[in-house]
Amino acid sequence: MHLPTPRSGMADHELQGFSTKARAASELLKALAHHTRLLILCILAEEEKTVGQIEEILGMQQAMVSQQLARLRLEGLVNTRREGRMIYYSVGHSGTVSLLKTLFVMLPDGIEQQG
Amino acid sequence: MHLPTPRSGMADHELQGFSTKARAASELLKALAHHTRLLILCILAEEEKTVGQIEEILGMQQAMVSQQLARLRLEGLVNTRREGRMIYYSVGHSGTVSLLKTLFVMLPDGIEQQG
DNA sequence: GAGGAATTATCATTTTTGATATATATGCAA
DNA sequence: TTGCATATATATCAAAAATGATAATTCCTC
Numbered sequence: 001m002h003l004p005t006p007r008s009g010m011a012d013h014e015l016q017g018f019s020t021k022a023r024a025a026s027e028l029l030k031a032l033a034h035h036t037r038l039l040i041l042c043i044l045a046e047e048e049k050t051v052g053q054i055e056e057i058l059g060m061q062q063a064m065v066s067q068q069l070a071r072l073r074l075e076g077l078v079n080t081r082r083e084g085r086m087i088y089y090s091v092g093h094s095g096t097v098s099l100l101k102t103l104f105v106m107l108p109d110g111i112e113q114q115g
Numbered sequence: 116m117h118l119p120t121p122r123s124g125m126a127d128h129e130l131q132g133f134s135t136k137a138r139a140a141s142e143l144l145k146a147l148a149h150h151t152r153l154l155i156l157c158i159l160a161e162e163e164k165t166v167g168q169i170e171e172i173l174g175m176q177q178a179m180v181s182q183q184l185a186r187l188r189l190e191g192l193v194n195t196r197r198e199g200r201m202i203y204y205s206v207g208h209s210g211t212v213s214l215l216k217t218l219f220v221m222l223p224d225g226i227e228q229q230g
Numbered sequence: 231g232a233g234g235a236a237t238t239a240t241c242a243t244t245t246t247t248g249a250t251a252t253a254t255a256t257g258c259a260a
Numbered sequence: 261t262t263g264c265a266t267a268t269a270t271a272t273c274a275a276a277a278a279t280g281a282t283a284a285t286t287c288c289t290c
Contacts, residue, residue, distance in 0.1 A: 033144035
């Protein structure tokens with residue numbers, strides 16, 4: 001795989017194509033760029049979960065979790081499966097997990113912080 | 116590498132630790148989540164460039180490019196090297212390129228790789 | 231060394247976008 | 261119907277983008 005890399009003197013339409021790709025990629029990243037959504041994806045990377053289970057694990061309010069899930073759904077980052085009145089969420093794209101692993105490795109090593 | 120995955124019944128301080136990591140990771144993602152910054156990183160992934168070269172390649176205004184570079188610098192995503200009055204930028208973290216490659220493969224353009 | 235041009239960085243402002251909280255609505259099951 | 265699980269709407273507040281103006285640094289010439 002090679003990156004969409006603009007170059008000097010490149011034809012306009014080609015540069016535009018790369019710009020379009022970059023926009024799409026940035027939308028994906030924006031959907032990922034939220035601490036709650038990242039935690040949710042880490043949870044789902046292990047096993048599918050219902051909204052209620054995620055609420056319980058994170059200790060967050062229902063609307064908050066549901067809103068973040070909606071955002072992830074919008075970008076196809078999660079899949080859903082209904083079972084009775086519960087809805088199971090799972091990771092929707094294998095690349096997501098690879099990306100998260102790379103991401104967390106990039107972080108500066110765990111310095112203790114105040115909480 | 117394993118992801119910081121909250122679990123049911125986990126001790127508060129441990130959950131907090133994961134939350135802190137997720138916050139740091141989301142900051143990194145926010146710095147990446149911009150189409151111009153992505154294009155800049157793709158350009159730099161090939162070879163170091165001066166600000167002026169990046170302006171010329173992207174056909175963008177100086178202030179715009181410089182501000183986006185400042186943002187990337189802030190997160191350590193790029194390095195700088197001065198030579199005369201020009202400043203050369205390069206990718207600051209090898210993980211960045213891996214992440215970008217994974218990211219661009221995830222785009223709808225590459226549907227054949229989903230699953 | 232003073233003045234000017236080239237290169238890059240920062241500031242100030244306006245406009246957009248995103249986060250969070252609360253309230254309300256929908257869908258399913260007993 | 262009632263009650264539970266999930267989704268969406270809305271209001272408020274904070275952060276980020278875009279752009280135009282200005283500042284700092286370096287090099288060159290006199």
